[in-house]
Amino acid sequence: MSQPRPPNGPSGAGTNPSVVLPKETSSSHNTTLRYPSNGKTIYHRHLSRSKTAELSQASFAYLFSEMVTYAQRRVTGIQDLEKRLNTQGHPLGLKLLDLLLIREPPRSQSRPLNIITLLHFIKINLWQHLFGRQADRLEKSSDPNALDEYMIIDNEPLVNAYVSVPKEMSQLNCAAFVAGIIEGVCDGAVFPAKVTAHSVGSKEEGEMWPGRTVFLVKFQDEVLEREALIGKG
Amino acid sequence: MSYYFAIISPLDTPLFEHEFGTSKSGGDGQPRFTEQARHLNQFILHSSLDIVEELQWTNGQLYLKVIDKFFQNYITAFVTASNVKFLLLHQPTTSVPANAAAPNTAQAAASSRVNSTSVGANPTSPQTEEAIRNFMNEVYENYVKAIMSPFYKAPNMEIRSPVFRQRVAAAGRKYL
Numbered sequence: 001m002s003q004p005r006p007p008n009g010p011s012g013a014g015t016n017p018s019v020v021l022p023k024e025t026s027s028s029h030n031t032t033l034r035y036p037s038n039g040k041t042i043y044h045r046h047l048s049r050s051k052t053a054e055l056s057q058a059s060f061a062y063l064f065s066e067m068v069t070y071a072q073r074r075v076t077g078i079q080d081l082e083k084r085l086n087t088q089g090h091p092l093g094l095k096l097l098d099l100l101l102i103r104e105p106p107r108s109q110s111r112p113l114n115i116i117t118l119l120h121f122i123k124i125n126l127w128q129h130l131f132g133r134q135a136d137r138l139e140k141s142s143d144p145n146a147l148d149e150y151m152i153i154d155n156e157p158l159v160n161a162y163v164s165v166p167k168e169m170s171q172l173n174c175a176a177f178v179a180g181i182i183e184g185v186c187d188g189a190v191f192p193a194k195v196t197a198h199s200v201g202s203k204e205e206g207e208m209w210p211g212r213t214v215f216l217v218k219f220q221d222e223v224l225e226r227e228a229l230i231g232k233g
Numbered sequence: 234m235s236y237y238f239a240i241i242s243p244l245d246t247p248l249f250e251h252e253f254g255t256s257k258s259g260g261d262g263q264p265r266f267t268e269q270a271r272h273l274n275q276f277i278l279h280s281s282l283d284i285v286e287e288l289q290w291t292n293g294q295l296y297l298k299v300i301d302k303f304f305q306n307y308i309t310a311f312v313t314a315s316n317v318k319f320l321l322l323h324q325p326t327t328s329v330p331a332n333a334a335a336p337n338t339a340q341a342a343a344s345s346r347v348n349s350t351s352v353g354a355n356p357t358s359p360q361t362e363e364a365i366r367n368f369m370n371e372v373y374e375n376y377v378k379a380i381m382s383p384f385y386k387a388p389n390m391e392i393r394s395p396v397f398r399q400r401v402a403a404a405g406r407k408y409l
Contacts, residue, residue, distance in 0.1 A: 097315050101313075190243070
């Protein structure tokens with residue numbers, strides 16, 4: 001930056017969030033913030049503009065392969081690698097939650113209040129936005145010991161389209177990245193959960209869909225506790 | 234009417250604060266809080282968070298209307314999908330002490346008596362409710378744009394953009 005930074009500019013003031021000066025409006029005149037040459041910032045863009053825009057799958061696959069390579073550096077094992085992919089997806093989920101809600105028509109804008117509404121939001125809105133179609137199935141665990149577990153099933157995850165996992169890493173499923181996005185949405189909506197991706201292609205009815213992936217959503221106890229309270233309410 | 238607006242993160246950290254006054258019925262858009270009230274405002278606003286957290290699970294709407302009242306201070310809440318709270322404290326002009334804005338008070342009080350249904354005077358009227366809803370929706374739109382920035386770490390980072398502040402101020406001028 002060529003300009004000297006003013007001592008009280010917005011970048012210097014208030015590193016502690018609780019010390020925001022209310023009379024800061026005048027400081028916009030001496031800010032070092034640089035606008036793009038056409039004068040348009042992110043605030044000038046319409047939120048629904050790229051609603052139907054599509055990204056080339058080739059470029060996505062290229063970026064995704066770089067992300068996996070990046071995550072793979074100095075990992076201790078497959079679990080660690082999946083955790084890193086999960087961490088990469090998490091912030092996306094947090095942000096998409098707000099974006100997808102505001103793109104809904106104003107009449108149907110409402111926060112998900114229970115697990116089913118939230119999972120439907122993920123299965124329909126989130127999947128539609130990310131992959132251009134809905135997720136294939138939504139299931140609740142039938143195991144009485146695992147009432148906090150739900151499964152979102154995708155027959156052929158887009159992220160895995162060009163991923164071939166070596167034999168010695170057969171447990172790895174790179175859709176852990178998508179699991180991270182789901183986890184971000186759940187955490188953002190105050191339904192704290194752990195989400196993991198599992199390949200089930202080779203088993204039972206998997207003949208037809210070798211890449212079938214189950215996203216196992218395990219909610220924390222407090223979510224179920226609240227759910228029971230609201231249900232009574 | 235004077236307003237104090239704050240965005241509170243899910244971890245109860247303030248992300249953004251703004252004070253402004255009414256621009257309707259001849260208002261000049263300046264807040265008329267006393268120095269003491271300005272400190273108290275933050276306290277009142279944060280103390281209403283408990284009520285918001287109770288209400289947000291009974292009502293899926295984003296806009297929760299007036300949820301709390303502390304003497305002449307009304308608190309309106311708006312909860313986003315990612316559990317970020319927008320809180321607006323509004324204080325009708327009539328409660329301003331005479332010494333705070335001596336030349337204007339009589340005039341302002343007179344005008345607020347004339348239009349008792351106008352946005353500036355009656356904090357619980359349907360018109361005010363609707364005006365605040367529009368204000369909140371506009372701020373929400375800009376908030377979502379703010380978090381779309383790849384450099385913004387949702388949901389617990391202070392919003393420092395001067396453009397965002399201008400946008401909030403503009404929404405305040407437009408609706409309140």
